[in-house]
Amino acid sequence: MPEISGNQINGLGELGRRAPRMVYWAPNPDVIPHGNLQRWFYSVDPDNPHLGKARKERTRVTDFPMPELSDRPVNKSPEDWRCALDRFVDEGHCDMIGVARMSKDWVYDGADVRQKRIVIVGVQHDFEQISTAPEATAGAEVVRQYGRAAASAKRVAGWLMEQGWPAEAITGPMTGDVTLIPPALACGFGELGKHGSIINPEFGASFRLSGVLTDAPIAETPARMFGIDEFCQNCRICEDACPPEAIGPDKQTVRGTEKWYVDFDKCLPFFNQTHGCAICIAACPWSRPGVGLNLAAKLQRRARRKSES
Ligand code: SF4
Numbered sequence: 001m002p003e004i005s006g007n008q009i010n011g012l013g014e015l016g017r018r019a020p021r022m023v024y025w026a027p028n029p030d031v032i033p034h035g036n037l038q039r040w041f042y043s044v045d046p047d048n049p050h051l052g053k054a055r056k057e058r059t060r061v062t063d064f065p066m067p068e069l070s071d072r073p074v075n076k077s078p079e080d081w082r083c084a085l086d087r088f089v090d091e092g093h094c095d096m097i098g099v100a101r102m103s104k105d106w107v108y109d110g111a112d113v114r115q116k117r118i119v120i121v122g123v124q125h126d127f128e129q130i131s132t133a134p135e136a137t138a139g140a141e142v143v144r145q146y147g148r149a150a151a152s153a154k155r156v157a158g159w160l161m162e163q164g165w166p167a168e169a170i171t172g173p174m175t176g177d178v179t180l181i182p183p184a185l186a187c188g189f190g191e192l193g194k195h196g197s198i199i200n201p202e203f204g205a206s207f208r209l210s211g212v213l214t215d216a217p218i219a220e221t222p223a224r225m226f227g228i229d230e231f232c233q234n235c236r237i238c239e240d241a242c243p244p245e246a247i248g249p250d251k252q253t254v255r256g257t258e259k260w261y262v263d264f265d266k267c268l269p270f271f272n273q274t275h276g277c278a279i280c281i282a283a284c285p286w287s288r289p290g291v292g293l294n295l296a297a298k299l300q301r302r303a304r305r306k307s308e309s
Pocket residue numbers: 193194195196231232233235236237238239283284285286
């Protein structure tokens with residue numbers, strides 16, 4: 001571990017707002033204090049066939065060339081652009097898609113992002129595979145879904161280029177200039193859970209993200225609340241399930257915002273030793289197939305009753 005705490009880099013306890021700083025998953029590990037740990041992550045079980053195959057496929061996807069930008073931009077209404085994106089879900093390239101107006105609050109310190117919008121795609125893990133966490137099979141499933149999310153983002157970006165609108169795919173986990181969780185919250189994917197991952201009623205916390213930066217005038221999809229934040233206040237399943245006790249019972253202040261926060265310094269060593277851990281994601285009741293939508297409907301009914309009484 002470097003001398004500086006990852007929590008300090010993340011701005012834990014800071015009352016003022018500032019740009020996020022990259023703490024992990026840097027495209028160039030040499031530029032971050034935890035870069036040696038990031039390199040070490042890839043040295044754990046390097047010959048594991050599940051991980052090897054998934055990583056090879058993800059590299060194939062990220063290296064795949066993009067189409068040329070058409071010099072005849074297509075014009076549509078913002079709502080028609082947004083509806084056109086639904087086909088990427090309908091055709092099975094991703095499981096969720098949303099659009100947010102870019103905010104400088106999501107851009108890493110020192111980076112320069114000019115595009116006005118970000119399209120976010122989400123792809124669901126196979127629950128059986130992710131439930132094997134912390135075994136390598138769960139780590140391989142995470143890499144596989146990162147590959148699928150990257151393919152989906154590149155497909156969306158390529159389609160926009162063919163429509164004459166410049167677009168840049170941002171693929172996880174090494175997203176480069178932009179952090180993806182805040183725009184995914186802003187575009188309606190769900191709410192932040194106590195375990196630091198987004199919870200969506202349909203997919204729980206069991207999905208991965210990628211994004212596309214563009215100026216195409218696509219209508220934004222609004223943030224949505226389902227009562228998950230309140231649910232987390234009365235649940236401690238992930239707290240109890242986390243082996244290094246990195247998940248705390250209360251929200252913390254991070255760069256001027258009070259939110260759920262995972263102790264980076266406690267999580268990272270276990271995360272690194274276990275091919276990406278994911279125990280908290282698999283243990284979260286919202287991630288269990290068929291559970292989340294019923295839970296959300298129940299919370300909605302309860303909120304309605306409360307407002308009527
Ligand atoms: S396990 Fe419980 S407390 Fe943790 S994120 Fe899921 S719902 Fe929230």
